Amino acid sequence: MLQLTTNFKFLLLPIISVFLFFSTEGFSQSKKNKKKPNIIYIMADDLGYGDLSSYGQQKINTPNIDALAANGIKFTQHYSGSAVCAPSRSSLMTGQHTGHTFVRGNKEAGNDKKGQIPLPDNAFTIAEMLQQAGYKTGMFGKWGLGFGTGDPNNQGFDEFYGYNDQKLAHRYYPPYLNHNQEIDFLVGNNWINTQTYAQDKIQDATLNFIEENKDKPFFAYVPFVLPHAELISPKDSILAKYTGKFKEVPYTAEDKYSSDYGPDIVKYKYCTQDTPYAVFASMVDRMDVYVGQIVAKVKELGLEEDTIIMFTSDNGPHDAGGANPDFFNSAAGFRGIKRDLYEGGIRAPFIVSWPNKIKKGTVTNHISAFWDVMPTLAEVAAVPKPNTTDGISFLPTLLAKKKQKQHPYLYWEFNIKNGRKAVRKGDWKAVVYNVNKSGETELYNLASDPSESKNVASKHPKIVAEMQQIMKVAHTNSSVFPIN
The missing domain is CATH 3.40.720.10 (Alkaline Phosphatase, subunit A)
Structure with a gap:
């Protein structure tokens, strides 16, 4: 292998330094400019x-x-x-x-x-x-x-x-x-x-x-x-x-x-x-x-x-x-x-x-x-x-x-006509209208009933209770848009 003379080494170092500076700067700049x-x-x-x-x-x-x-x-x-x-x-x-x-x-x-x-x-x-x-x-x-x-x-x-x-x-x-x-x-x-x-x-x-x-x-x-x-x-x-x-x-x-x-x-x-x-x-x-x-x-x-x-x-x-x-x-x-x-x-x-x-x-x-x-x-x-x-x-x-x-669940509330709430959890969907007047909780299975035509709440009391609890937990009080 050829040996570099001392003088040549000193001449080469600034060139290497400049090359490394521009290479690093260019890399940094390309990262910075990535839109x-x-x-x-x-x-x-x-x-x-x-x-x-x-x-x-x-x-x-x-x-x-x-x-x-x-x-x-x-x-x-x-x-x-x-x-x-x-x-x-x-x-x-x-x-x-x-x-x-x-x-x-x-x-x-x-x-x-x-x-x-x-x-x-x-x-x-x-x-x-x-x-x-x-x-x-x-x-x-x-x-x-x-x-x-x-x-x-x-x-x-x-x-x-x-x-x-x-x-x-x-x-x-x-x-x-x-x-x-x-x-x-x-x-x-x-x-x-x-x-x-x-x-x-x-x-x-x-x-x-x-x-x-x-x-x-x-x-x-x-x-x-x-x-x-x-x-x-x-x-x-x-x-x-x-x-x-x-x-x-x-x-x-x-x-x-x-x-x-x-x-x-x-x-x-x-x-x-x-x-x-x-x-x-x-x-x-x-x-x-x-x-x-x-x-x-x-x-x-x-x-x-x-x-x-x-x-x-x-x-x-x-x-x-x-x-x-x-x-x-x-x-x-x-x-x-x-x-x-x-x-x-x-x-x-x-x-x-x-x-x-x-x-x-x-x-x-x-x-x-x-x-x-x-x-x-x-x-x-x-x-x-x-x-x-x-x-x-x-x-x-x-x-x-x-x-x-x-999502563990999705939640909606809407304070028109005595209040409305809804929860979706997996394939289950619960809907309550007339919330402020203790309205009935309806329950639907969207997988088998996407049109929400069959209320199966009476058959699944545990799921209904779980959905009602979510409706309580997901709600924070609003004085501007109150709902019970």
């Missing part, structure tokens, strides 16, 4: 489990959402946070079920305050968690969790565009939308004239946010207003696909919750509609088109393999403004609709796409709920799971790993 995946969470409003063709819908086509399922994973036993808007969103944002999350019902702030009861300042949301993980965060659509402390900008969102007040979101042609702390007046809308379809404007803001943040990890929370009532669509090619297709039952001014655009409009009510079935179908179709545009934007920017796209609904199907969930089989044969704690009111479609991470065309029966999204995204973003969450990460299910933890 966390973008996250787009899309949530429909009042879309039933059966309103997507990938979940059995026969009268409406949803090819873009179906493509997400074909390219990713479809959950068959996923649950919303609640049976109505605000508490479902609170459950999602805080990672807590309705026995713990602050907002547990739809309730106005009152005392001349705008909007709904706000999330408190000490609430910790998915957006705050991802902000801390280095994500740019944006929220586009219907918020419904209050102004002040509850405002999206105060709950972790860098950008907000849409409706804060969910009662304003009863109208698709409002005079304005909220953009952060500013008011964005919509061209041609003044409660009498209807020119600008608000959901189109929200979609533009969503696409702009993705474009503007393509070079950094971003979280886009996209809670569509569609297909919540009122039932109204622009007169375009989407509506034309369904015009004349169905035998219609008009929604008229005789309905006490109807009010048309004009000088005497009651803003929180719904417009009349001569062709509610065609319009409802077009609203679901339009939502599907929006999803297709979001996917196309992600592909156009070369972000497809670095972006997780999730799609779900906030609760079961509605029957307002002329909508008919029976006609469309929107609950897919499950019992109940929006406001019910039976399966039709809370079981939600859930699809996740993440190319080259999630195996295409996967279907899972893993039991999960809205409060699982926070710990799942914590694991995705490589940050600790907040100790406030009731959720369990379902990332192992997404990635086809074997060590998927299971």
Whole structure:
């Protein structure tokens, strides 16, 4: 072996040192620059489990959402946070079920305050968690969790565009939308004239946010207003696909919750509609088109393999403004609709796409709920799971790993009509209505009776007693949304 002279050794050492410095620096830099995946969470409003063709819908086509399922994973036993808007969103944002999350019902702030009861300042949301993980965060659509402390900008969102007040979101042609702390007046809308379809404007803001943040990890929370009532669509090619297709039952001014655009409009009510079935179908179709545009934007920017796209609904199907969930089989044969704690009111479609991470065309029966999204995204973003969450990460299910933890139970409560509670434990489901008046505990086996048509409580008193105990343990008192 050749021996290095002393002088040559001294000449070589600086070269080796420089090489090692740049090699280590480069390795460190590549680790530092490794981009966390973008996250787009899309949530429909009042879309039933059966309103997507990938979940059995026969009268409406949803090819873009179906493509997400074909390219990713479809959950068959996923649950919303609640049976109505605000508490479902609170459950999602805080990672807590309705026995713990602050907002547990739809309730106005009152005392001349705008909007709904706000999330408190000490609430910790998915957006705050991802902000801390280095994500740019944006929220586009219907918020419904209050102004002040509850405002999206105060709950972790860098950008907000849409409706804060969910009662304003009863109208698709409002005079304005909220953009952060500013008011964005919509061209041609003044409660009498209807020119600008608000959901189109929200979609533009969503696409702009993705474009503007393509070079950094971003979280886009996209809670569509569609297909919540009122039932109204622009007169375009989407509506034309369904015009004349169905035998219609008009929604008229005789309905006490109807009010048309004009000088005497009651803003929180719904417009009349001569062709509610065609319009409802077009609203679901339009939502599907929006999803297709979001996917196309992600592909156009070369972000497809670095972006997780999730799609779900906030609760079961509605029957307002002329909508008919029976006609469309929107609950897919499950019992109940929006406001019910039976399966039709809370079981939600859930699809996740993440190319080259999630195996295409996967279907899972893993039991999960809205409060699982926070710990799942914590694991995705490589940050600790907040100790406030009731959720369990379902990332192992997404990635086809074997060590998927299971819930000991899922719990819901809802303080309307003397109170409602429900528990799912394995295949067993317990439901109590009229909680405040010692209502009967019903028991169903979802494996043999998914439509909850056979109450078997009398045959299984021990299981009923166990479910009743869970209902006590899972509940914490709320002076704002009391339930016994």
